[in-house]
Amino acid sequence: MISFFKTTTLLLTFSLTSFTNNAFAHHAFAAEFDRDKPISFTGTVTEMKWANPHAWIYVDVENSNGEIINWALETRAANNLIRLGWRPGDLPVGTILQIQGWQARNNTPTASLSAATLPDGRPLFSNSPN
Amino acid sequence: MSPYLFIFLVLVTGTVSGQNLPRDADGKPDLQGIWRPVNRASFDLEDHVARHDMPAGISVVDGGIIPYQPWAAEQKIQNFENRASMDPLNNCYLPGVPRIMAMESPFQIFQTTNHIAITFEWQQVYRLIYTNGSPPLYAGIESWMGNSRGHWEGDVLVVEVIDQNDKTWLDAAGNFHSNEIHVVERYRLIDKDTIEYEATIEDQNVFTRPWTIQLELQRQKHMNGILEYQCQAEKEEENGAFERDENTWYPALIPPNNEPFDPNAGQNIPLPTATEDISRLSDGTPNIGGYYMADAGGANYGLEEHEREILLPPSRGQVIDPIDGILPYQTWARSERIDRQLPHRGYDDPTAHCFVAGVPRSHYVPAPFFILQPPGYIVVLHERMSWRRIALNGEHSLPDTIRLWQGDSIGYWEEDTLIVESKNFNGKSWLNEVGDVVSHMQTVVETFTPVDENQIIYRATVSDPIPYTRPWTIEMPFNQEDEELLEVACLEDNADLQHLKDVQDEYRQNQNIE
Numbered sequence: 001m002i003s004f005f006k007t008t009t010l011l012l013t014f015s016l017t018s019f020t021n022n023a024f025a026h027h028a029f030a031a032e033f034d035r036d037k038p039i040s041f042t043g044t045v046t047e048m049k050w051a052n053p054h055a056w057i058y059v060d061v062e063n064s065n066g067e068i069i070n071w072a073l074e075t076r077a078a079n080n081l082i083r084l085g086w087r088p089g090d091l092p093v094g095t096i097l098q099i100q101g102w103q104a105r106n107n108t109p110t111a112s113l114s115a116a117t118l119p120d121g122r123p124l125f126s127n128s129p130n
Numbered sequence: 131m132s133p134y135l136f137i138f139l140v141l142v143t144g145t146v147s148g149q150n151l152p153r154d155a156d157g158k159p160d161l162q163g164i165w166r167p168v169n170r171a172s173f174d175l176e177d178h179v180a181r182h183d184m185p186a187g188i189s190v191v192d193g194g195i196i197p198y199q200p201w202a203a204e205q206k207i208q209n210f211e212n213r214a215s216m217d218p219l220n221n222c223y224l225p226g227v228p229r230i231m232a233m234e235s236p237f238q239i240f241q242t243t244n245h246i247a248i249t250f251e252w253q254q255v256y257r258l259i260y261t262n263g264s265p266p267l268y269a270g271i272e273s274w275m276g277n278s279r280g281h282w283e284g285d286v287l288v289v290e291v292i293d294q295n296d297k298t299w300l301d302a303a304g305n306f307h308s309n310e311i312h313v314v315e316r317y318r319l320i321d322k323d324t325i326e327y328e329a330t331i332e333d334q335n336v337f338t339r340p341w342t343i344q345l346e347l348q349r350q351k352h353m354n355g356i357l358e359y360q361c362q363a364e365k366e367e368e369n370g371a372f373e374r375d376e377n378t379w380y381p382a383l384i385p386p387n388n389e390p391f392d393p394n395a396g397q398n399i400p401l402p403t404a405t406e407d408i409s410r411l412s413d414g415t416p417n418i419g420g421y422y423m424a425d426a427g428g429a430n431y432g433l434e435e436h437e438r439e440i441l442l443p444p445s446r447g448q449v450i451d452p453i454d455g456i457l458p459y460q461t462w463a464r465s466e467r468i469d470r471q472l473p474h475r476g477y478d479d480p481t482a483h484c485f486v487a488g489v490p491r492s493h494y495v496p497a498p499f500f501i502l503q504p505p506g507y508i509v510v511l512h513e514r515m516s517w518r519r520i521a522l523n524g525e526h527s528l529p530d531t532i533r534l535w536q537g538d539s540i541g542y543w544e545e546d547t548l549i550v551e552s553k554n555f556n557g558k559s560w561l562n563e564v565g566d567v568v569s570h571m572q573t574v575v576e577t578f579t580p581v582d583e584n585q586i587i588y589r590a591t592v593s594d595p596i597p598y599t600r601p602w603t604i605e606m607p608f609n610q611e612d613e614e615l616l617e618v619a620c621l622e623d624n625a626d627l628q629h630l631k632d633v634q635d636e637y638r639q640n641q642n643i644e
Binding site: 026027028029030031032033035049051052053054056072074077079082083087102104105106108110112 | 268270271439440441442471472473474475476477479481482484495497513514563564613616617618619620623625626627629630632633636
């Protein structure tokens with residue numbers, strides 16, 4: 001299933017700097033996630049879990065077989081987002097996101113979010129919600 | 131407390147006027163010290179007969195009974211019957227207020243004009259109570275311990291606790307609340323060794339009216355400080371989920387093939403000096419109180435300089451001694467450090483389990499921290515739920531056998547630099563996510579030098595003869611900000627650990643390691 005998402009050119013286009021510091025704050029990301037498993041897809045937000053040291057965005061993604069898979073995407077600390085002005089509810093269920101990241105080594109539908117783009121082209125969590 | 135006992139105490143101690151109470155520099159009753167509740171309320175706030183896991187006790191609730199709404203009374207019975215699996219404390223979670231105040235362990239209160247801190251042994255939780263009249267910066271953000279704002283009404287400290295979530299219980303018997311809970315606490319010092327504590331609980335979702343509990347808190351005169359109870363770490367050590375590191379944990383010995391440790395090899399680098407006027411307390415001591423974030427330059431991803439990699443942020447390198455920026459590892463310890471960065475070792479990092487980060491890592495995990503300067507102490511409250519107590523001008527008091535994640539710290543001012551010496555570590559910490567090594571034999575000398583009103587230059591010199599050949603020193607600025615701490619309920623929300631465990635399990639399966 002994962003090969004569907006793989007493209008070898010993705011690494012060149014990933015923003016490596018978008019989620020620094022507080023995104024990597026609690027455990028070794030290179031241990032949990034696999035740099036050889038880049039993911040890139042469009043997903044629909046089903047839930048955001050405001051948690052520390054990492055918040056999670058859950059998105060429904062259709063795979064090549066037409067199945068809907070619910071992915072868990074690890075992002076920054078909730079406290080970091082709160083200090084940027086984000087609040088629970090600012091990322092509504094149904095929001096469509098263009099997503100890039102790296103999949104977990106254990107091959108579950110779990111990924112470290114490296115970049116996410118809102119429908120209007122703004123990077124998610126780049127600054128304040130507005 | 132019964133009215134008769136209160137009258138008796140008033141007659142004997144003459145405290146009705148409060149004239150004999152210890153007072154702080156502002157004239158407020160001085161609550162600073164180590165306290166412990168005298169009751170069985172942590173088991174059940176209401177009257178309860180003895181059970182296997184629950185000594186009997188008399189109700190601390192006014193009127194004896196908690197005024198539940200009918201549905202909530204049913205829920206409480208369900209909670210009680212299923213308490214072994216449902217009690218949040220059985221998962222080592224944060225207890226909430228007022229439950230934390232009634233628990234068995236002693237706690238320590240630190241008092242300043244603008245803040246009162248309460249530090250607890252349980253999971254190194256703390257409360258930071260703002261008494262400066264400021265409204266909460268992040269009102270509406272729910273947390274396990276809520277947001278505490280206090281003020282003095284005469285000689286009574288009144289604390290309002292808002293924004294608690296609905297995940298905590300009020301005791302071990304399943305008494306509960308919703309996220310509408312509003313708690314008003316009253317701390318009344320009735321003699322120098324006794325606090326009469328009241329908490330009024332209001333929650334229109336669960337109760338029919340507000341109700342009050344009353345506890346007596348006794349000063350623990352025999353104690354110099356409180357210790358640590360890292361509930362989750364103890365649980366995981368017992369069930370094997372967190373494994374002993376024979377090289378670093380107390381009481382590991384210096385490996386026989388080590389190169390000799392040269393304790394005098396460190397360079398004498400002059401302390402930084404202030405570039406501008408610094409803030410001072412009324413006695414002239416530098417005022418370093420407040421909220422800080424380390425400009426750590428990626429110390430949590432390696433203390434030696436390295437470039438950014440995919441899934442690993444860069445580090446600018448924080449080592450100022452040795453001058454080449456390379457940690458002076460013993461050969462075996464360098465190998466261990468390299469091994470720890472392999473994916474199957476990520477699970478072994480204690481902070482991945484949400485355990486306390488140790489010293490100096492707590493300062494650069496990265497998460498902010500808050501420094502308080504109550505009389506006789508420096509107290510550091512870390513947002514990643516842990517605290518450090520630094521006794522000023524004291525002596526180390528712990529026996530060698532007592533080992534702590536945060537160590538035993540004493541401090542003193544030398545001109546405008548705070549110098550902190552720490553030992554009695556347990557050797558369980560890693561210095562960062564890539565596994566820079568430290569053992570129980572580490573001693574740490576830290577310097578906090580304020581260089582202007584908003585910045586401290588921080589240094590830590592680590593001497594550890596197990597993994598190193600000589601002492602080494604790191605340096606980074608701490609920047610003060612006009613901010614407030616939030617809560618990190620790390621264990622409660624740790625979704626990562628199982629993924630890391632899966633990686634380690636798969637590796638061990640492939641290697642045929644048990």
